[in-house]
Amino acid sequence: MDFDLPLIWAAIIAFAVLAYVVLDGFDLGVGILFPLFPEKHDRDVMMNSVAPVWDGNETWLVLGGGGLMAVFPLAYATVLPALYAPIIAMLIGLIFRGVAFEYRWRTKRAEFLWNWAFAGGSMLAAFAQGIALGALVQGIPVENRAYAGSWWDWLTPFSIVTGIAIVVGYALLGATWLVMKTHGDLAERARAIALKCCFATIGAMGVVSLWTPFLDPVYLQRWFGWPTAIFSVIVPLLVLGCLYLLIKGIRDRHDVQPFIAALGLFILGYIGIGISFYPYMVPPSLTIWEAAAPEESLAFLLAGALVLVPIILAYTGYAYWVFRGKVDPEEGYH
Amino acid sequence: MLARMQFAFTVSFHIIFPAFSIGLASYLAVLEALWLWKKDEVYLELFNFWKTIFAVTFGMGVVSGIVMSYQFGTNWSVFADKAGPIIGPLMGYEVLTAFFLEAGFLGVMLFGLNRVGPRLHFFATAMVAIGTLISATWILSANSWMQTPAGFAVNEAGQFTPVDWWAIIFNPSFPYRLVHMVLAAYLTTAFVVGACGAWHLLRQTAPRRSRTMFSMAMWMAAIVAPIQILAGDQHGLNTLEHQPAKVMGMEGHFESHPDGAPLVLFGIPNAAEKRIDYAIEVPKLGSLILKHDLNAPLAGLDTIPAELHPPVAVIFWSFRIMVGIGFAMLGIGLWSLWCRYHGTLASDPWLHRAAVLMGPAGFVAVLAGWVTTEVGRQPYTVYGHLLTANSIAPIEAPAVSASLLAFIIVYFFVFGAGTFYILRLMARLPRDTMPELDEGPIRTAGVAHGPASAKSHGAHHGL
Numbered sequence: 015m016d017f018d019l020p021l022i023w024a025a026i027i028a029f030a031v032l033a034y035v036v037l038d039g040f041d042l043g044v045g046i047l048f049p050l051f052p053e054k055h056d057r058d059v060m061m062n063s064v065a066p067v068w069d070g071n072e073t074w075l076v077l078g079g080g081g082l083m084a085v086f087p088l089a090y091a092t093v094l095p096a097l098y099a100p101i102i103a104m105l106i107g108l109i110f111r112g113v114a115f116e117y118r119w120r121t122k123r124a125e126f127l128w129n130w131a132f133a134g135g136s137m138l139a140a141f142a143q144g145i146a147l148g149a150l151v152q153g154i155p156v157e158n159r160a161y162a163g164s165w166w167d168w169l170t171p172f173s174i175v176t177g178i179a180i181v182v183g184y185a186l187l188g189a190t191w192l193v194m195k196t197h198g199d200l201a202e203r204a205r206a207i208a209l210k211c212c213f214a215t216i217g218a219m220g221v222v223s224l225w226t227p228f229l230d231p232v233y234l235q236r237w238f239g240w241p242t243a244i245f246s247v248i249v250p251l252l253v254l255g256c257l258y259l260l261i262k263g264i265r266d267r268h269d270v271q272p273f274i275a276a277l278g279l280f281i282l283g284y285i286g287i288g289i290s291f292y293p294y295m296v297p298p299s300l301t302i303w304e305a306a307a308p309e310e311s312l313a314f315l316l317a318g319a320l321v322l323v324p325i326i327l328a329y330t331g332y333a334y335w336v337f338r339g340k341v342d343p344e345e346g347y348h
Numbered sequence: 349m350l351a352r353m354q355f356a357f358t359v360s361f362h363i364i365f366p367a368f369s370i371g372l373a374s375y376l377a378v379l380e381a382l383w384l385w386k387k388d389e390v391y392l393e394l395f396n397f398w399k400t401i402f403a404v405t406f407g408m409g410v411v412s413g414i415v416m417s418y419q420f421g422t423n424w425s426v427f428a429d430k431a432g433p434i435i436g437p438l439m440g441y442e443v444l445t446a447f448f449l450e451a452g453f454l455g456v457m458l459f460g461l462n463r464v465g466p467r468l469h470f471f472a473t474a475m476v477a478i479g480t481l482i483s484a485t486w487i488l489s490a491n492s493w494m495q496t497p498a499g500f501a502v503n504e505a506g507q508f509t510p511v512d513w514w515a516i517i518f519n520p521s522f523p524y525r526l527v528h529m530v531l532a533a534y535l536t537t538a539f540v541v542g543a544c545g546a547w548h549l550l551r552q553t554a555p556r557r558s559r560t561m562f563s564m565a566m567w568m569a570a571i572v573a574p575i576q577i578l579a580g581d582q583h584g585l586n587t588l589e590h591q592p593a594k595v596m597g598m599e600g601h602f603e604s605h606p607d608g609a610p611l612v613l614f615g616i617p618n619a620a621e622k623r624i625d626y627a628i629e630v631p632k633l634g635s636l637i638l639k640h641d642l643n644a645p646l647a648g649l650d651t652i653p654a655e656l657h658p659p660v661a662v663i664f665w666s667f668r669i670m671v672g673i674g675f676a677m678l679g680i681g682l683w684s685l686w687c688r689y690h691g692t693l694a695s696d697p698w699l700h701r702a703a704v705l706m707g708p709a710g711f712v713a714v715l716a717g718w719v720t721t722e723v724g725r726q727p728y729t730v731y732g733h734l735l736t737a738n739s740i741a742p743i744e745a746p747a748v749s750a751s752l753l754a755f756i757i758v759y760f761f762v763f764g765a766g767t768f769y770i771l772r773l774m775a776r777l778p779r780d781t782m783p784e785l786d787e788g789p790i791r792t793a794g795v796a797h798g799p800a801s802a803k804s805h806g807a808h809h810g811l
C-alpha cells in the first residue's frame with residue numbers, strides 16, 4: 015500500500031506546531047501577565063508554576079522548525095527568509111525570557127531587570143509569532159525555489175492584528191493556567207483577568223476570521239464553497255460552545271474547566287487556519303507535495319517519529335503529573 | 349559574509365554551553381550515584397551545588413540552540429533547501445530522541461527530589477545526562493556528514509537525497525569527531541570543576557567538599573587528557589585521508605615534501621607568498637606523526653588550486669592553540685598524579701593555582717578545535733560538493749547586519765550576565781558544617797544551599 019508521506023508529515027508538523035502553541039502559549043501568557051502582578055511573591059509563584067515545564071514546551075518549537083527543515087526543506091528555506099525580522103525578534107524574545115527563569119533567582123539587585131526580560135521577552139515572542147502567522151496567511155511569493163518578496167512584506171495591518179490577537183490569546187491561556195495552578199488572591203485576580211482576556215480573544219478571533227476570506231479569493235471560496243462550508247458552520251458553533259464553558263467555568267469558580275476551554279478555543283482556531291491552508295504549505299505558492307523532501311528522508315524520519323512521539327508524550331505527561339496540583343507558595347526554588 | 353559571521357558568532361556561543369553541560373550532566377549523574385551508593389552527604393551537597401550551575405548553563409544552551417535551529421533557514425536557506433533532506437532528519441532525530449528527553453526530565457531533576465524520591469530522581473538525572481550525549485551524537489553526525497559526505501545522490505532540483513542512511517550517519521569522520529568532542533566536553537567540565545575546587549582549597553572555604561571535587565576532577569584530567577591526545581591524533585589521520593587540504597593548512601605545509609615533511613612548531617603563515625615566515629621546524633617529525641614513518645612523502649598546498657585553499661593562517665593558529673592546551677592539560681594531570689602519590693594533592697598551592705588558571709582552558713580548546721574544523725572546510729559547506737558561496741540566503745545585507753548587531757548586543761548582555769552569575773555561584777561554596785549558619789547576607793531563598801540543603805535532609809530521611 016502506498017502512503018501519502020507528505021500528507022502524513024504535514025499532519026505531524028501541524029500537530030507539533032499546535033502542541034507548541036497551546037503549551038508555550040500558556041507559559042508565554044504567564045510572562046505577558048507579569049506586569050499586572052507587581053508583587054514579588056506573586057511573581058515568584060507565577061514563575062514557579064511554569065518553571066519545570068517551559069523547556070519541554072519550547073522543544074515543540076524546535077521540533078516544528080527542525081521537522082520543517084527535515085521534511086519540507088523548501089518551505090523552511092522560503093518561509094524563514096520571508097519572515098526574517100519577526101523570526102529574529104521572536105528568537106531574541108525567547109532568549110530573554112528563557113534565561114530569566116534562572117537569572118531572576120540569582121540576583122536581588124538586578125531582579126527587576128529580569129522581570130522585565132521575562133515579561134518583555136514573552137510579549138515580543140508572542141507578538142512576533144502572531145505577525146509570522148499573519149504574514150503566512152497573507153501569502154508568501156516563491157520563485158525558483160527561493161523567496162521572491164521583499165524584506166518588509168510581512169508588515170501589514172493584517173499581520174499586526176494577528177500579532178495582537180496572539181498576545182491576547184496567550185494571555186488568556188496564561189490567566190486560566192494561573193487560575194488552575196494557584197491559590198487565593200492571586201487566583202482571584204487571574205480569574206478576573208481571564209474573563210477580560212476571554213472577551214478580547216473572541217473579539218480578535220472574530221476580526222481575524224472576518225478579514226481572512228477577503229485576503230485571497232481562495233480562502234473565500236474555501237470558507238463559503240461546498241463542502242468545506244460545513245466546517246465554516248461547525249467550527250464557529252464549537253467556538254461558541256467553548257466560550258460558554260469558559261465563561262461559565264470562570265463564573266462558577268472552576269479550577270480546571272476554564273483552562274481546558276481556552277485550550278479548546280485555540281485548537282479550534284488552529285483547525286480553522288489548517289482548513290484554510292490546505293493543500294498549501296506556503297500559501298499561495300507551494301503545496302504540501304511541492305515542498306516535501308525526497309521520499310527516503312520522509313520515510314526515515316517517520317519510522318522514528320511514530321515510535322518516539324508517543325514515548326515523548328508519555329514522559330511529558332509524566333513530568334506534568336509530577337508537578338500536578340497547585341503550586342505551593344512556600345516551596346522555594348531549587 | 350555577514351551571514352557567515354552571524355552564524356559563526358552564534359554557533360560559537362552555542363557550543364560553549366553544551367560543551368560544559370554535556371560534561372556537567374554526566375558529572376551530576378556520577379555524583380548522585382555516589383551519594384545513593386555510599387550514602388555520604390558530601391556528594392549530595394556537591395550535587396546540589398553543581399545542579400544550580402547546571403541549570404543556568406543549560407538555560408543558556410537551550411536559548412542559544414533554538415537560535416541555531418532557525419539560522420539554517422534565515423541565513424543559509426539555499427543550504428537548507430539542498431542539504432535539508434539529509435541534515436534535517438538527523439537533526440529531527442536529535443530533537444525527538446535527545447531534546448525532549450532532556451527537557452522532559454530536566455524539570456524533575458531540578459525541582460522534583462521531594463516529589464519523586466531519590467531513586468526516580470536519579471533516573472531523571474541519568475536521562476538528562478544521556479539526552480545530552482544523544483544530542484551530541486546526532487549533531488556531530490550531521491556536522492561530520494558536511495565534512496565527509498557519504499551515502500547520498502543529487503536530484504534534479506540540486507538537492508542532496510539520501511541513498512544509504514547507515515553510510516550517512518556513520519560517515520567516515522563521525523566516529524572520530526564524536527569521541528573527540530565528548531572527551532573534550534568531559535575535559536572542559538573537569539577543568540572547570542577542578543578550578544572551582546582548587547579555588548576553594550586555596551581559600552580554605554570548605555575543605556571536605558572542595559577536596560572531593562578537586563580530586564575527582566584531577567582523576568578525569570589524568571585519565572582523559574592522554575586519551576584525548578590519542579583520539580586527536582587519530583582524528584587528524586582521518587582528516588588527512590578525507591580532507592588533505594585542511595591538514596596541509598593546519599600544518600602549514602605550503603610545499604610538498606617528497607621525502608619526509610618537517611613538523612612546523614611555530615611560524616607566521618604568509619598566504620600571499622605561500623610560505624611560513626620565521627618557521628621553527630623539526631625535520632621529518634611531520635611525516636612521523638601523520639604517516640607514522642619518518643620518510644613518507646607528504647603533499648602540500650601547491651598540489652591544490654589556490655581558490656580551494658582554506659584560510660591557512662586561521663587554522664594554523666587555532667590548531668596550535670588546541671594542541672597546546674591539550675598538552676597543558678596532560679601536564680596538569682601528570683602533576684596531580686605526582687602530588688597524589690606524595691599525598692599533597694589537597695595541599696600543594698602551586699598545583700591549585702595552576703588548576704584555577706586552567707579553568708577556562710577547555711572552552712578555548714573547544715572553540716579553537718571548531719574553528720580548525722569549520723574554517724579548514726572552506727570554501728565548501730558540504731565538503732567537495734557545495735560551495736559556501738552557493739549556500740547563502742537571499743537576504744539583503746542591511747537585514748543581516750542589523751540582526752547580527754542585535755545578536756551581538758543581546759548575546760554579550762545575556763550571556764555575560766549568565767557567566768557572571770555562574771562565577772558567583774561557584775565562588776559561594778557553603779561551608780562544610782552547618783550550612784544554615786553562614787547564609788549569605790544577600791539572599792535567603794533561592795541560593796543553592798538554603799532550601800536545597802533543607803530538602804536534602806528531608807530526602808535523606810525518606811530513604
Ligand code: HDD
Nearest residue numbers: 525528529532577580581584587671674713714717718721
Ligand atoms: C578540550 C578540548 C580539546 C583538546 C584538549 C583537543 N581537542 Fe582537538 N578538537 C576539539 C577539542 C579538543 C573539538 C572541539 O572537539 C574538535 C572540533 C571539531 C571536532 O570534531 O572536535 C577538535 C578538532 C580536532 C581536529 C580537526 C579534525 C577535522 O577538522 O576534521 C584535529 C586534527 C584535532 N582536534 C586534534 C587534536 C590533537 C592532536 C590534540 C592534542 C593535543 C587535541 N586535538 C586536543
Ligand code: HEM
Nearest residue numbers: 352356359360363487490491718719722723726728729736
Ligand atoms: C559548535 C561549534 C561550532 C563552531 C564554533 C563552528 C564554527 C563555524 C565557523 C567559524 C564557520 C564559518 C567559517 C567561515 O566562514 O570561514 C562555520 C560555518 C558553518 N558551520 Fe560551523 N561551527 C560549529 C558547529 C557546527 C555544526 C555542529 C554544524 C552543523 C550541524 C555547523 C554547520 C556550519 C555551516 C552550515 C556553516 C556555514 C557554511 C560555512 O561557512 O562553512 N557548524 N562554523
Ligand code: HEM
Nearest residue numbers: 076365366369406409410413414416417447480483484487
Ligand atoms: C557540536 C555541536 C553541537 C553540540 C555538541 C550540541 C549539543 C547540544 C546540547 C547538549 C544541547 C542541550 C542543551 C544544553 O545542554 O545546553 C543543545 C541544545 C540545543 N542545540 Fe545544540 N549542539 C551543537 C550544535 C548545534 C547546532 C549547529 C544546532 C543547530 C541546528 C543546535 C541546535 C540546538 C537546539 C535547538 C538546542 C535546544 C534544545 C532544547 O530546547 O532543549 N546545536 N545542543
